[in-house]
Amino acid sequence: MTTALLKQPTQPTAVRKPNRSFIHGLISNKKALTGMAVMIIFIALALLAPLLFPGDPSRITAMASLEPSAEHWLGTTAKGQDVLALTVHGSRSSLFVGLSVGIASTFIGILVGLASAYFGKFIDEALSLVTNVFLLLPGLPLLVILAAFLPPGLGTVILVLVVTGWAGSARVLRSQALSIRSKDFVAAAVVSGERAGRIMFREILPNMASIVMGTLLACVIYGIGAQAGLEFLGLGDVSTVSWGNNLFWAGNEGALLTGSWWVFVPSGLCIALVAFALALINYAVDEVTNPRLRKIKTPKTTPTKAETSAAK
């Protein structure tokens, strides 16, 4: 046998854009798939709600407090509204608020994080101070106060949630941006004469894709949960149909006291399912970007146990 001395252009083994492999990783991740499937179902329901249940879902259509039946799959409320219609329509506002809050907070987070990390010094000190102050302010009490202060409506809910929610994402994104900022390729871009904006958005941002996504998902979860909390306290816009409001009304009508679990359960479960689905995707993102976190196959019991790895 002889050694082959080869002079050849390195043939890239995987001609894949890193981002694409990230997406590929997500698609082949079971958690992500489950999460995305659930989300797709909910988004489809939200979009199709006006077709599935035309008209005003809070219309009184039947006898009050009917148990689930063929006609009303999830029964009716104490007022005689169809719970299924309320739940399906509720997804619209809840998802809308969640997504808006998520996108807006993440966006602010990106701006603050990138500016902090890129410009550093005074700008960073000032921005992180503001961020940390917002982070430390007890969220819900502030929410309660803010919600009471602004006129009701989805806009208010979104605004309030963004005001209290952006800081978390800014902090995460800042620390990530900071670590990328200190990478040589940013310095290299500066040396080659790139302008600040371009460096922030073209050089730093693309390398934060997964963390941006993680933050976005976390913010969406926060948005949905906090909206529900606010509305449950009656601080949302009571005239809209959303999961939080459904629960508010369920509480008001003593759904649990009367044993009408079907009024109480669906909206809560929906919130949990959506949050769970998003959390699953989020963990999948973590796993894809950090392979160490992946589930490990329990090693097969091979005869030479010693072979596997260092014994703990």
Place this chain on the structure above:
Amino acid sequence: MRFILRRLGFYLIAFWASITLNFLLPRFMPGDPVSRMFARSQDRMQPEQIEALRKLLGVDDRPIWEQYIDYMHNVFTGQMGVSISRFPTPVTEVISSQIGWTLLLGGTALVVAAVVGNLLGILAAWRRGGAIDSALPPVLVFIGSFPYFWLAMGALYLFGVVLGWFPIRHAFTDGLEPAFTWEFIGDVGAHLVLPALTIVLVSIGGWMLGMRNTMIATNSEDYITMAEAKGLRPGRIMLRYAARNAMLPSVTSFGMGLGFVVGGALLTEVVFAYPGVGYQLLNAVQGLDYPLMQGLFLTITAAVLLANFLVDILYVRLDPRVRSN
């Protein structure tokens, strides 16, 4: 020491920012406390009475900056004024009779969730792919996805009403005199179980996964390999080497977590009729009871900031690296 001073400076600024925010917010709200009260009092008052009430409650018409200076002065001298909705009880009295319960509930829940969650995280990461690692996280994340109040209501009805295992309201049996007796403490404990449990359930998943992930990252640090190479006993490596380092981020989250737990406790208190400040805050907001609202927000913020400061000090104790910095 420098680190601590720096943090202290930060907390002072944070405190100033939050009390200013707290001052400004209610003053931009529409309506005033009297008309708000009036709205809820079934139209029994005469216009003159309303005016009298306005005077009585000292609804302030001075320019905002004058009020601000006054307010700052009051905050630093500990005068938070008189509650409007609970007139003429001083705000400090209203708060002091209740904040303890909120702290007890929030604190217990936070400590239990953090301790148990972190322990589970440590075990899960240490036995990758084991039972704890594969079964618990999805379950806890799912439970954690429910809103606080929903879980609280569910638990209240299931364990309190249907099964009757736990008391369903208040912090202790009505009529008991608070005292440092075992009976009273046991009673308080029994009343604490359900509300705290619901908060713990919602938040424990986050702790566990956070710890698990840092622990996994820590496990691949060189000093862990080194510890293994040194032939140390596995338990010692897990606790003294891996967990000891992995818990550092958790310590920071712990301080941050307090803010969230106060929020979670607020919702939970409403459900369990727990006599904390949660419902009081809601009431104050709805009654435009500025002094009370400000007092509560201030107290909560101060508590959170103080807790964070203590956590920072703890952090310095735990991480020698920041000490010399």
Place this chain on the structure above:
Amino acid sequence: MSHSLITPSAVSHTGTPALEIRGLGKTFPLGGLFSRDSVRALHGIDLTIGKGEIVALVGESGSGKSTLARCVARLEKPSSGEILIDGVDVLKRDRFQASRAFRSQLQMVFQDPFGSLNPAHRMDHFLRRSLAIHGKSGRSERETQSRLEELMTTVGLQADMLNSYPHELSGGQRQRVAIARALAVEPQVILADEPTSMLDVSVRIGVLNLMRKLRDEQGISMLYITHDLASARYLADRTAVMFAGELVEEGESLDLLANPAHPYAQLLVSAVPDPARAGSYDPVRRAELRKAVMASQHCAFHGDPNQVCSSEKPVRHQVGDPDNHHWVRCHLYRPWAAAGGHALASEPLPPSHPASNAQEEASA
């Protein structure tokens, strides 16, 4: 490549130097906004690089080599001093931010080829941007493309690699792209901060050879920063030795490494592993040198009529043949090692230690 002796390029020391650094200083603030503590990373650096000259900067870790490069590249703001390119003080010219004109005159190659290429972009992007920013791209796409391909060939890479991402290339290939990127703007000076230290041993020499080729063929001046004295000797015309933020010795490379004058330079040279003089380590000599570095009692150049030795004011003594432009800083003068100082300071002086005794105790 012929197996002839490599001769340093004939550098004219007369014309305007490509890069001249005068009295450059840099202090880093320590702690937060309100803290007045600082580290002095650089102090009074004077360094000149002629056109088409390669100057090596060597020194221990933390001596401020990278800081110097970053200050000159204006990634950090120098605290004092002047940077002249082609005789123009660029710090005065563009006071707040480096101008593109400056960027097109001076480029930098970073130590870590894994970190200096953004993993999100293809090779094509790096070169294209460099061309575009400095108006060097062709009038047509064709022209640009051919310019890109030319660049790739210059640094010894195939043109088809333009379409690959950084992670698909080996370290050496990446570093070549980084060099091509610097070349794209046709700079006058390239600062190379340890360009080979992260590369696999087997390809290091290739990159050094490439740098030499660029100097020879395109007349680019370079500042080659390294802690590897052997490679400095191999590549650079002149070598400057840095210690605790100051230059202590400078001279023609071969001459300096053969006859280091400053105790620190001597220490450095003696520490380089070289199988040819295996077993050269002499603890006693080492201890003396260390002591000399840390606390010299006398200067070897005492009595220099032109430069009177002084422990306060740094003075330069000429060493050997004036053609070698070899000078050394007075030994009495010791740089002000701030904030933790340098590695040497924290190492204990090796005493003539009876190591065996301790061992016996330990095993007892």
Place this chain on the structure above:
Amino acid sequence: MLLTGCTANVSKTNASDAGANASAFLTIPREDMGTFVQNFNPFAPTVNPMVQQSIYESLLIFNPAKGDTVPWLATEWKAAEDGKSVTFTLRDGVKWSDGQPLVAEDVAYTFELQKKIKGGFEYLDTVTAEGNNVTFNFNKPWSPALYDIGQLIILPKHIWAALPDPEKDANANPVGTGPYTEVDTFQAQSFVLKKNPNYWQPEKQKIAGIKMLAFAGNDGANLAAANGDVDWAPQYIPNIEKTFVSKDKEHRQYWFPPTGAMINWQLNTTKAPFNDVDVRKALSMAVDRDQVTKIGMSGYAKPADCTGLSGNYETWKNANVKDNCTWTNHDVQKANELLDKAGYPKGADGKRTLKDGTPFEFKISVGATSSDWLSVANVISQNLAEVGVTAKVESPDWAAVVAGYETGDFDSGIVWSANDPSPYKYFNTTMGTSTVKPVGTKTFDNYHRFGDAKADALLADFAAEGDESKQKDLANKLQEEYNDAAPVVPLFSGPEWGAFNDTRFTGWPTAENPYATLSVRSPTTVLVLTTLEPRA
């Protein structure tokens, strides 16, 4: 589990355990106070429970359930011929809980203090105490004064006069004439009031004391009621048959006499088209009050009739008007006809337009926290859609809603109305010109800003008339006027919620024995407290 013992210890005791009942406290939840503070000051804007019911007492008690008046601290009273004064004779032997006797000066001082701190009583000139009698002199003939004065709780002068700032005193250990005055085991979550040792009718203090529990909302209070942990449940309980009564049919009852205030749907009559009486009537006819009460009020309220008077005024009602109501009955067809006729045509899309061609659209404002009224507004909005009118329910915070009401910047809204023993105030605030303020100027009672000259004259006569039968005549005429003008759209009589569990205590008021209502916040509450007795 061992813990069970803590949950509901006392109240779940066996019904036959008479001894335990005798020493048990009457347990009452308070659903809108998450916590208590030890503040028994009656001038506080939010007064602690039972302050005005069991600690302090008034001169007389009007019982709306029966329509009669019970002499209390006063044994009798007499209005002067000219209607410009009234004299109360105090009961003998009444003592404050600290043992001091109740004297006429206490009454006089109470009114002085009340006027000073809270204002009101602007018709009151002087109060003179003379032996056992207290005479109230007015600056004009003013018949509504009797109940105004008679139902005000009386404070001990010897205590209050000594305070520098009476309105700012927490009054932590109140001294009153009521049956249960002694504050005990005060906690944020509960407190107990024990027997007044010097009560003037000790034979009626049959229960050991009252225990109030704090709840942060109906839910908790309802749960306590359903669980049998409380004896009296005065809060709103949804689906009460199922959630409360069915758990123990033998002992649990509820009674919702419609004696609360009339709940009106007020239309801003300064705005078109609400300045058109036909529109008001048509809109009123479009409202299905049965549905409103059933869905909005869980069927606990009684739909209004066109007298506008709530069940509180059953004896005042003009039978003629009441029996011939038109515009308060649900009649979509008539409503449509009326609107067509009035000039608000239906377009092709089934939606009506105003006279200026704009769509017939407006808002119904309700405070966000009043979920029951929100439901009411939602039902109304649905009802109106059937007559081609679009009503949008708006639910900002109450303060914002009320701010709009006060300045006249609103379309329509749902509001309480005055609920006095006499209907004077109700009509005065719905139709009296004197209460109308121009838009932009704040008003606190006639939000809808409707004034009627004819009603003004009747109201003036009424105020000056001391004789009840003559007052009734005037009231009849006022009702006719109301029926014609439809100043507001009356929806339903607010019910006085009330439910009880007689496992431990008996003697509750019921529809058969309406000696009081089941409210715990009304003047009649003390009647219940002095009637209940432990189950033997």
Place this chain on the structure above:
Amino acid sequence: MTISQVSFGSHEPVLDIKNLTVKYIGDTRSTTAVDRVSFSIGTGEVFGLAGESGCGKSTIANSIMRLLKDPAKIAGGSISFGGKDVLAMSPEELRRFRWQDVAMVFQSAMNSLNPVLTIGEQIVDIFTTHAGYSRKESMRRAGDLLELVRIDAARLKSYPHQLSGGMRQRAVIAMAVALKPSLLILDEPTTALDVVVQQEIMAQIKELQRELGFSVLFITHDMSLMVELSHRMAVMYGGRIVETAKAQDVYATPRHPYTQALMGAFPPLTGPRLPLTGLPDGVKFRNIPDLTEAAPGHFVAPFGADAPVTESANLEGAAR
């Protein structure tokens, strides 16, 4: 095949590795990081292992102490230490074997100290676990150890970050010799250090080795350093050993083109400047055959440009 050992010290090998193969099992494909590697180290011998980054040096070191973590799997071969089969040890045996018999200074020794424990505590851990000394006694010994590497015993109370890189490195070396192991593995112990410090540390190791007589497995990619220090060395490429001989022989006459490239990467400090060539970019050796003896005690893997290229067999091997 086995290589007849030319040991420097005693002829009794301390460590004997035969045909060791280690794979990293990936999601999609597996990498053979170490491919049929055999060598042995005699008592008191310093054995150098050189090679480019990623050729499997650390993997071998970790295999010896069985420290490989999860995706890694020892797929074949044997490791015997003083006659004991390392791969067959029970966890408890393994625990005792570690550090008492073989100790290791890690590639990134700077990071191999627990940042939140003092140096003293970390040394004491070794004594209390393996030797069963009391804490006080352990602490005393820890102080002695530090002095052995010329660090003031007062530094026992220091945390790692309070020491300079060189001191940390010394502390780790001190820990490594604490139990007087028979074999010390040094995995690039000085890469992150300054040349001056590096040299002093290497000298110190040499001194310790002379005194304590342990064998050393010395891993580096710095050929100059390796030649200076080792008695015998092996050059690795892509998971295989391509050349092994006495260090001076490799220095004087490198035979394999890769070894030559490695030697060429370190220009001399003396003599004229001669142009050197490294390994051109993109050049890869594949299907490296087993070693043959080119000169006495000098084994080289055969190579030749004329040989047919077979792509299939070991394509995955050491692909990076």
